[in-house]
Every structure is written in structure tokens, then in C-alpha cells.
Amino acid sequence: MLRSYFLALALSLVAPIGLHAQTLQDILQTHQDEVLKPGRRTVGVVLDDLVESGLPQALPFLESWRDREIVQREGDGLFFAVVEEGDTLSLRDLDTGSLIAIPDDEGLTEARPNGGVRRAIGDALVQFQLSDPDIEKRQAAVDAIARSMDASQLEPLAASIPGEQDPDLRAIKTRLAGMLRASFADTPDERIAAIDALSGDLSVDVRAVLNTILATDEAVAETIPDGANVARVLAVGADISADEAYARLVAADLAPPLISKSAIRDALIANIANGSVGGVARAQLNTDEARATAYDALAASTDLPERVTDAAQAEAVAAHTFYLAYAEPDTAITDAAAKALRDIEAQVAVGQAIDLGLDALSLASIYFLAAIGLAITFGVMGVINMAHGEFIMMGAYTGFVVQQFVPDYTLSIIIALPLAFAITFGAGVAMERLVIRHLYHRPLETLLATFGISIALQQLAKNIFGTQARPLTSPEWLDGALVFNDVVAISYIRIAIFVLALIFLTLILFVLKRTRLGLEVRAVTQNPGMAASMGINPDRINMLTFGLGSGIAGIAGVAIGLYAKVTSEMGADYIVQSFMTVVVGGVGNVWGTLAGASLIGFLQKGIEWLNPSNTLAAQTYMILFIILFIQFRPKGIVALKGRAAAD
Incomplete structure (x- = not known):
């Protein structure tokens, strides 16, 4: 914790004076309810303001908030960090770091972020820890980014690279920033350039990034829509079976569902009258063909759904195109990713x-x-x-x-x-x-x-x-x-x-x-x-x-x-x-x-x-x-x- 305050002091000496016009307490007072009773959806506002403020004291606050050490004093509504040393209880000022001894915890309301909020706080801490003097904390921050691979981490990670003193960690940061740019850069040209730069990297995580860019979804339509980024057209019978193709039509509400044999049997049993159903005697309902004939006749005179014949299934399948579409809409990006992945696989x-x-x-x-x-x-x-x-x-x-x-x-x-x-x-x-x-x-x-x-x-x-x-x-x-x-x-x-x-x-x-x-x-x-x-x-x-x-x-x-x-x-x-x-x-x-x-x-x-x-x-x-x-x-x-x- 002392290291965090040394960092705060160092940053305060080099930061612009206008940066500290607003104190950390001011930000917390603006978001009292969110700090005291944070929720997964509301905590983002507080974290964004803390990150944008650039206040060095935000780092120790986030650590204390994550560890459930933040309390609010009921008399004036100010927030403090609780410090316990044996039987002595003190409050630490979040801006100055000075300690105030108190007899007990009466009149204090504890902020208790839940697990989801604490994970969000941890993500925000990563942005501060990227430039922490402790290399272990910087390494932990880089590892956290590698696990989450979130677009919000690209900018702070890239900003921390020029000041990184350890050459090995700088190389890791640069490589990780390249993977983030390949996935989340603002312009297609930036993403394509980052993808091309990854084509010589044989690591599993780089291949995972490229495979994520090349992720596909199953799709079906009468004609492929204009602008669709098609990865592959599927041939019925070779790539997918006819039954699977019709099931996709049903899932897309492009064809009526099939009537199962058990549903046909139940419908016939429920509509038997005078020893017959659908014009077929009960004694003759001993084959699938006879039951299908009886059901067709019954569906024609009632509100039962019509049975889909084999010919109708084949006709519906033939009238549609089945394909895999890239989740990424830009064809230039997917083409670059596919080429890079082919190059990597050849090198592998x-x-x-x-x-x-x-x-x-x-x-x-x-x-x-x-x-x-x-x-x-x-x-x-x-x-x-x-x-x-x-x-x-x-x-x-x-x-x-x-x-x-x-x-x-x-x-x-x-x-x-x-x-x-x-x-x-x-x-x-x-x-x-x-x-x-x-x-x-x-x-x-x-x-x-x-x-x-x-x-x-x-x-x-x-x-x-x-x-x-x-x-x-x-x-x-x-x-x-x-x-x-x-x-x-x-x-x-x-x-x-x-x-x-x-x-x-x-x-x-x-x-x-x-x-x-x-x-x-x-x-x-x-x-x-x-x-x-x-x-x-x-x-x-x-x-x-x-x-x-x-x-x-x-x-x-x-x-x-x-x-x-x-x-x-x-x-x-x-x-x-x-x-x-x-x-x-x-x-x-x-x-x-x-x-x-x-x-x-x-x-x-x-x-x-x-x-x-x-x-x-x-x-x-x-x-x-x-x-x-x-x-x-x-x-x-x-x-x-x-x-x-x-x-």
C-alpha cells in the first residue's frame, strides 16, 4: 500500500496542475449511492470517472474498494478507508493518506461490492497497474488483459508500452496490443495491419484471436443477402444431411415443423369415432403408411397441422441456400485473417x-x-x-x-x-x-x-x-x-x-x-x-x-x-x-x-x-x-x- 502512495506522489509531481482541480472525494460524493451500494450495471459510471480523472490516489482507493475496506461516515457523508492495526481502528483520508483514530466503527456504513462489481473493479485496476513500479503488478495486469481481451484495455495498454523498462515485458505488451488491435482497432486498415503483423507468430493465443475473427454462424436463406460475408456455402448431402438442412429451415421459421410418429398416433387416438378415424378403420392402423393416410385426412377436416411429406421437405430444402457467414461483416478483415491463419498453419x-x-x-x-x-x-x-x-x-x-x-x-x-x-x-x-x-x-x-x-x-x-x-x-x-x-x-x-x-x-x-x-x-x-x-x-x-x-x-x-x-x-x-x-x-x-x-x-x-x-x-x-x-x-x-x- 505504501508503494501506491509513492506512485501517487510521483505522479502528482509530473501531472498538470489542472488535473487535481477535482479531488477523489469530489468524484465519490458525486456517486455516493453507486459507491456505497454498487451494482454491476451502475459501477461502470464510477469506474469511468475514476479512470478519466487520472488521479494517482484512485489506485489505492480501487484496491481498498475491491477488498471491502471503504466506509462512509454518517455525519458528513465522506468516504474513508478503514485501517485495522491490532485493536486500533483508524480512517485513512483517500486524498491525503492521513490517518484519523476512532474508538469504534459506530456511525460508519460499509461499502460491500458483490463478486461481479469486484471483478469490474479489478478490470479498472489493471489500467492503473500497467505502469506500477512493481514489475509483478505490471505482469499481473498484462495477464489479466490477456485473459479478458476487452476492447477497453487497448488504449491504456498501448499507452504503457513506451514507459515500460523491462524489455521482456515490453515485448509481451507490444504483442498483446497487436492482438487487441487485430480485434478492436477503430478502422479496418488498422485491424488489417495488426493481423498482417501477427502472421509470423505461431503461438496458440494468436491463433485463437484469428479464429475468433473468423468465427462463423450457420445461416439459411432463399438467396444469400447482399453484403453477407459468406465463409462457405454448404452442400446438402455432402456438408450437411437433408434432415439437418430441414431442421435448420424449421429453426429459422422458413418451413413448418415435422409431425412426429408419436404425435400422429396421439392425434389419431384422440379422434377415433365409431371404430375409425380419417376414414380408416381402427383395425387397419397397423402401419406407418396407414396412420399417415388417416392423419392427412383428419388434418384436412380439422385444425390439426398438416403433415410435411418427404417431397415437400425435399422441395423446401432445394429452394434454400445453406451457408456459413462470418460474424465479422468486413470481408477485407476476414480475408486478411484467413490468409494470416493459413500462413501460421503452414509454419506450424x-x-x-x-x-x-x-x-x-x-x-x-x-x-x-x-x-x-x-x-x-x-x-x-x-x-x-x-x-x-x-x-x-x-x-x-x-x-x-x-x-x-x-x-x-x-x-x-x-x-x-x-x-x-x-x-x-x-x-x-x-x-x-x-x-x-x-x-x-x-x-x-x-x-x-x-x-x-x-x-x-x-x-x-x-x-x-x-x-x-x-x-x-x-x-x-x-x-x-x-x-x-x-x-x-x-x-x-x-x-x-x-x-x-x-x-x-x-x-x-x-x-x-x-x-x-x-x-x-x-x-x-x-x-x-x-x-x-x-x-x-x-x-x-x-x-x-x-x-x-x-x-x-x-x-x-x-x-x-x-x-x-x-x-x-x-x-x-x-x-x-x-x-x-x-x-x-x-x-x-x-x-x-x-x-x-x-x-x-x-x-x-x-x-x-x-x-x-x-x-x-x-x-x-x-x-x-x-x-x-x-x-x-x-x-x-x-x-x-x-x-x-x-x-
């Missing part, structure tokens, strides 16, 4: 395609991270490792454990990434030494063994961490999303996963192409016998390769854990997609894995877009597509030469 379609592409790209990044380790082990060793998903799970839980000891989320992620690699690398080496090495060239036994290990690791995780999902919290700088417009946006976490996938792609290519280990891995992959004859130990390479693939899965688990839930079953959510990625892309090839992840990610998002209500069906269609794809290209997108290709 492009934006939705880009947004879908970004979603597919981020999903492909996740699949690539999940599958790249499997691509190495499966491609080099030919081992079907069903426990690969559990290495992803181990990496995610490693990140969770690190965050329990390192509360700095950024530092914890930096620590968790190499630690997850080390843990899962060791687990992978141990698994290869203890189990896998004894099952080479026995794919069925390898599959069953790794599947059993997968179940054991899941149960171990449940025993340690429980069955509930555990949070792997991302740093604050990964919160939120990169928003391009109201249609295109991508979360920072997905961007980080995409960047991490690129880093992995670069590192793996470097290791395979530029290091001795990579050279030996490629040699063993292409021809293990020749590699052994050149002094390379295939058994050692297999061990390191399996450990490397497992370690990469652990790092992928940390990244995926930031995006998805961390549970003991999370690995199972990615094992199927990982195998599909490797097989579709090409076994043992990094570029093939990248191509397979891209294909599956874009394919899954595309199917989900076509069938958004059923994700299970989308996954089923994706699997069927991949099965068909493999039939035509069994070696994958990028076929590998050497042992894997021969196998």
Missing part, C-alpha cells in the same frame, strides 16, 4: 516436422549410446549378450550412488561417467573370463547363460536398491528446454545426450582407426586366424573388446538415467532396441550402428506420430518393418567385410 506444420525430427534425433542418440557397446562385442566376438541392458542399469545406479556422496550434481556426473566405465568394464571382463570364453561358437548356450546373468543382476539390484525408481538428478544447467518458438523445443538433457553420442562416436572411431588396440580389434574381426599368425592374441582382444563394450554401456547408463527412470528393469527397456539397432545397421560396424539407430529412432517417432494413442501398436509396427527390412537386406545397412559377414 513445418515447425511440427522439425520438432518431430529433433525428437527422433534425440531418440536415435539414446539408442546409439545403448547399442554401441553391443555392436562392438557382438560384431567382434559374435556373442549374443542378453545382459548388455544390465550393464546400462549398473551405470545408471553408479550415477545414483555417486550423487548420494557428492551433492554437487555437475561434479557428481563428471565423477560418475569414468567410474561407471571402470565398474562395468571390470564386470564385463569378469563375465567374459568366467562365462563367455567357455561358450565361444555356441550361440544358444551363450544366449541362455547371459540371459540367466541378466536375471541375476536384476535381482541383485532389487536387493540392494529396492524396486522403486531412484532419481538420477541432472544439474541445474540441464533443466528446461531450448525453445525456438511455441512449436519447436528440445530439452537440454536431450541435447546433452546428443552431444555425448557425438563424443562417443568420435572417440570410438579414433580408437578403432588410430590406436594399436583398434587395429588389433579390426584384424581379429576380419580374420582371426590371420591375426593370430601375425602375433595378435585373439583371446586377449576378445576380453578387452567385451570389457570395452560393457564399459561404454555403463557410461550410456549414466546418460540414459538422466533422461529415463532408474530401476532394476531399465536395461530390459533398451536391450531389444539395441539388438535391432545393431542388426539393422550392420553387425560390428560403428557407422552401421549409427545408421541403425537413426533409422529406428526416426521410424519409431514417425509411427508414434501417425498413431499417438497406442505406443504398443507403434512398437509392433516398427518390429514388423524391421523384419521385412532384414528380409531384403540381411547384412544390414552397412555390411561388414570379414568374419562377421561370412558368419
Whole structure:
């Protein structure tokens, strides 16, 4: 409240002297009855005078009036604001702000505006709050205007824009003023210019404004009236049915109403005489045709309304034109709005395609991270490792454990990434030494063994961490999303996963192409016998390769854990997609894995877009597509030469 008085003092120093020739009390005395007992229809006069007065003290008065703190002193009829401080009761002068202590509230009549009046007062307050020093009040005023979108708010909103100091709020005010001008500007040219300016704005509220301008009403006439702004002529049979068309004629008093079967039956029953009605014996009134004949004869001799025949209905419908007419009479305005809306919808379609592409790209990044380790082990060793998903799970839980000891989320992620690699690398080496090495060239036994290990690791995780999902919290700088417009946006976490996938792609290519280990891995992959004859130990390479693939899965688990839930079953959510990625892309090839992840990610998002209500069906269609794809290209997108290709 003190802020309001500082505003009043500031405005009083810069306002013209003639502005204060009339005090706030003078205005209130002119409208005593409306202030004391305001009504929804009468309060507007008081509010208009207060707004036009420009008095800075009108703002605190409106706030007190809205909050039911205004009273009238019976002795002189003056209005005050009641101030209660503990047991002390005071009256505040509405013009000077000085306080008058009083013993009690005797001799005071309280003004009690109802809900509708208080809403009207709130609308008037908006005009004052648009230039309030408190940015929160200015923001609240702008939000109130956006909700109501009333023509009376255009002028004060536009007047407040030049003095707005906050650039973001100024942009919001300018945009909101443009929407108000599109709907309520004084001249058609101003409205059309405002509509044209909105054609590049993809927000939902702008589209709502344009749709409001393009709102239509159903209409029917023998001939379309001159000057009617017709949006569309409706074809009977295509756009509306014949029955619906005749119902519109009846509603417009252009055709008599139909007589229902029940009304015909009731009329016949009421007029039965000597066993017949309308010349038809009662026993013969057992069909709709007979009852219709009897009713027609009865209506011809009585004051009953005549029945409308099918031919008469068809004739009446054919004699009239059914159309949709714009509520806005100016065709230039509706044409501009329709063009702007078409432009926006075209841009929205492009934006939705880009947004879908970004979603597919981020999903492909996740699949690539999940599958790249499997691509190495499966491609080099030919081992079907069903426990690969559990290495992803181990990496995610490693990140969770690190965050329990390192509360700095950024530092914890930096620590968790190499630690997850080390843990899962060791687990992978141990698994290869203890189990896998004894099952080479026995794919069925390898599959069953790794599947059993997968179940054991899941149960171990449940025993340690429980069955509930555990949070792997991302740093604050990964919160939120990169928003391009109201249609295109991508979360920072997905961007980080995409960047991490690129880093992995670069590192793996470097290791395979530029290091001795990579050279030996490629040699063993292409021809293990020749590699052994050149002094390379295939058994050692297999061990390191399996450990490397497992370690990469652990790092992928940390990244995926930031995006998805961390549970003991999370690995199972990615094992199927990982195998599909490797097989579709090409076994043992990094570029093939990248191509397979891209294909599956874009394919899954595309199917989900076509069938958004059923994700299970989308996954089923994706699997069927991949099965068909493999039939035509069994070696994958990028076929590998050497042992894997021969196998």
C-alpha cells in the first residue's frame, strides 16, 4: 500500500496542475449511492470517472474498494478507508493518506461490492497497474488483459508500452496490443495491419484471436443477402444431411415443423369415432403408411397441422441456400485473417516436422549410446549378450550412488561417467573370463547363460536398491528446454545426450582407426586366424573388446538415467532396441550402428506420430518393418567385410 502512495506522489509531481482541480472525494460524493451500494450495471459510471480523472490516489482507493475496506461516515457523508492495526481502528483520508483514530466503527456504513462489481473493479485496476513500479503488478495486469481481451484495455495498454523498462515485458505488451488491435482497432486498415503483423507468430493465443475473427454462424436463406460475408456455402448431402438442412429451415421459421410418429398416433387416438378415424378403420392402423393416410385426412377436416411429406421437405430444402457467414461483416478483415491463419498453419506444420525430427534425433542418440557397446562385442566376438541392458542399469545406479556422496550434481556426473566405465568394464571382463570364453561358437548356450546373468543382476539390484525408481538428478544447467518458438523445443538433457553420442562416436572411431588396440580389434574381426599368425592374441582382444563394450554401456547408463527412470528393469527397456539397432545397421560396424539407430529412432517417432494413442501398436509396427527390412537386406545397412559377414 505504501508503494501506491509513492506512485501517487510521483505522479502528482509530473501531472498538470489542472488535473487535481477535482479531488477523489469530489468524484465519490458525486456517486455516493453507486459507491456505497454498487451494482454491476451502475459501477461502470464510477469506474469511468475514476479512470478519466487520472488521479494517482484512485489506485489505492480501487484496491481498498475491491477488498471491502471503504466506509462512509454518517455525519458528513465522506468516504474513508478503514485501517485495522491490532485493536486500533483508524480512517485513512483517500486524498491525503492521513490517518484519523476512532474508538469504534459506530456511525460508519460499509461499502460491500458483490463478486461481479469486484471483478469490474479489478478490470479498472489493471489500467492503473500497467505502469506500477512493481514489475509483478505490471505482469499481473498484462495477464489479466490477456485473459479478458476487452476492447477497453487497448488504449491504456498501448499507452504503457513506451514507459515500460523491462524489455521482456515490453515485448509481451507490444504483442498483446497487436492482438487487441487485430480485434478492436477503430478502422479496418488498422485491424488489417495488426493481423498482417501477427502472421509470423505461431503461438496458440494468436491463433485463437484469428479464429475468433473468423468465427462463423450457420445461416439459411432463399438467396444469400447482399453484403453477407459468406465463409462457405454448404452442400446438402455432402456438408450437411437433408434432415439437418430441414431442421435448420424449421429453426429459422422458413418451413413448418415435422409431425412426429408419436404425435400422429396421439392425434389419431384422440379422434377415433365409431371404430375409425380419417376414414380408416381402427383395425387397419397397423402401419406407418396407414396412420399417415388417416392423419392427412383428419388434418384436412380439422385444425390439426398438416403433415410435411418427404417431397415437400425435399422441395423446401432445394429452394434454400445453406451457408456459413462470418460474424465479422468486413470481408477485407476476414480475408486478411484467413490468409494470416493459413500462413501460421503452414509454419506450424513445418515447425511440427522439425520438432518431430529433433525428437527422433534425440531418440536415435539414446539408442546409439545403448547399442554401441553391443555392436562392438557382438560384431567382434559374435556373442549374443542378453545382459548388455544390465550393464546400462549398473551405470545408471553408479550415477545414483555417486550423487548420494557428492551433492554437487555437475561434479557428481563428471565423477560418475569414468567410474561407471571402470565398474562395468571390470564386470564385463569378469563375465567374459568366467562365462563367455567357455561358450565361444555356441550361440544358444551363450544366449541362455547371459540371459540367466541378466536375471541375476536384476535381482541383485532389487536387493540392494529396492524396486522403486531412484532419481538420477541432472544439474541445474540441464533443466528446461531450448525453445525456438511455441512449436519447436528440445530439452537440454536431450541435447546433452546428443552431444555425448557425438563424443562417443568420435572417440570410438579414433580408437578403432588410430590406436594399436583398434587395429588389433579390426584384424581379429576380419580374420582371426590371420591375426593370430601375425602375433595378435585373439583371446586377449576378445576380453578387452567385451570389457570395452560393457564399459561404454555403463557410461550410456549414466546418460540414459538422466533422461529415463532408474530401476532394476531399465536395461530390459533398451536391450531389444539395441539388438535391432545393431542388426539393422550392420553387425560390428560403428557407422552401421549409427545408421541403425537413426533409422529406428526416426521410424519409431514417425509411427508414434501417425498413431499417438497406442505406443504398443507403434512398437509392433516398427518390429514388423524391421523384419521385412532384414528380409531384403540381411547384412544390414552397412555390411561388414570379414568374419562377421561370412558368419
